[in-house]
Amino acid sequence: MKLTLAYLGPIGTNSETAALAYSTWLSNNQQLTPTLCAYPSIAQAIQSVANGNIDQAVVPIENSIEGSVTVVLDTLWQSTNLQVYQELTLPIAHGLLSFGESLEQLKTVYSHPQGLAQCQKWLENFLPQVQLVPTKSTTEGIKYLEDDHTAAAISSPRAAEIYKVPILAADIKDSPDNCTRFWIVSSGINDKLREIEPIQGSHLALAFSLPRNAPGALVKALEIFACRNINLSKIESRPSKRSLGEYIFFIDLEGNSHDLQIRDALADLSACTEVLKVFGNYNLLPISESR
């Protein structure tokens, strides 16, 4: 049986590292080896699953420095069929890759907006004058480096190895605790996925919108969990895209939709929200260190 797995490519991105880690876990635990399919943007990777072209996607959902990856939250909310399956958290390492010989000669630094943002303090301190150019992935800018020794890319040490570019400055991230959560998403259950569904997932992902003009509605919704001692591991708001000041709330909680207490809470929540979407139970996958 062959699974297909979409990710933000090309090879050398953090998403590919996450896809490989998930792939290793699948083959060790489920005797499955998925076929990895690179997409040029996170939006296209997750959309490939919503459209039914690919079985699963591994997508970044939240970084400890830069926060939520909003395109993933918005796509989950708008889709009718996307389900969250598993989560894995990867430490993120950023190096400054360049064929230049010194920081002084650099004029341009390429990276994904998340990469630029996660190193902004370092960039302000050491390269205050360079032009920062956002790209679709941390590796996209690497293709310009060979012809332009005044350019650098913020990318992973693994990408430096793969593309054979020297690391001019190692470990330039602003915070030692830089890590990213990735979700494995699929479009509902098909025969291939049924066997690997984490029915006993330790966490549950959901989102809801609230009735218009209902002050205190968010507190009421959150009290449903608080009074049952259900711990929320994440809360995040996104605009409803209908009008300014209307929000969708994304919540991750500790528990499983098959628990009686959580089922009760979801029934109460359903009664006081406008739209409630439950994205599914997921487990936190351990990461293999052997890469």
Place this chain on the structure above:
Amino acid sequence: MKLTLAYLGPIGTNSETAALAYSTWLSNNQQLTPTLCAYPSIAQAIQSVANGNIDQAVVPIENSIEGSVTVVLDTLWQSTNLQVYQELTLPIAHGLLSFGESLEQLKTVYSHPQGLAQCQKWLENFLPQVQLVPTKSTTEGIKYLEDDHTAAAISSPRAAEIYKVPILAADIKDSPDNCTRFWIVSSGINDKLREIEPIQGSHLALAFSLPRNAPGALVKALEIFACRNINLSKIESRPSKRSLGEYIFFIDLEGNSHDLQIRDALADLSACTEVLKVFGNYNLLPISESR
């Protein structure tokens, strides 16, 4: 008396439109005409005020489609002196500017990431194959258009006029209700600003972090407002940047820090939060239509 006002330039950006609207309001109501200073990024515009080089900055804080402008939230939290003064909300119009003659010949579309995101559905429908290139402002890409008729920029109709670029497709935004909130921020009170401080502001902006490992702490904080019938007009979470799963909560509420009830609530909030920052009272400025 001369005020200096920073904004994301160059001329033709939505931030410049907001700066001009604020400038008109200042001259009509306070007999002040600020000197506008263009900065190449939102981060640099707000930082110029935090550093004391410029009196005030007008910065986008939230768009109805794309949500919060996170660099502004993060800079407010990290600074020790930034205060919110006023708010204004502008409708956002996006056109596709190009010297090309048809959509078919386009290969590249430039815009600020917010501009690209606010038109993503239109782009998927009409230009699924083009390369989307993020830029620092909605006008930055315009400079490439004259030499490259296969390129377009998503920018305002006003920028089309200023830079004399034809509008190939008008009003391409995904949602009819596209608007952006801008805040006027300053670095505390100086003599020039004292006279225009909105002591009677209708809204209050604040942010807080919660003690670690305290389940239910957010509900407790929100109940402080709910039990006093204080309406929250906005709630948003940002990562603490210390470790994954720790957040800063940004709240806008209806009321004024000089109201007794709000002062009570802030005292209670201070007791149950780790760090509480009050960014100040602000009014919602009416926008002059005469531009």
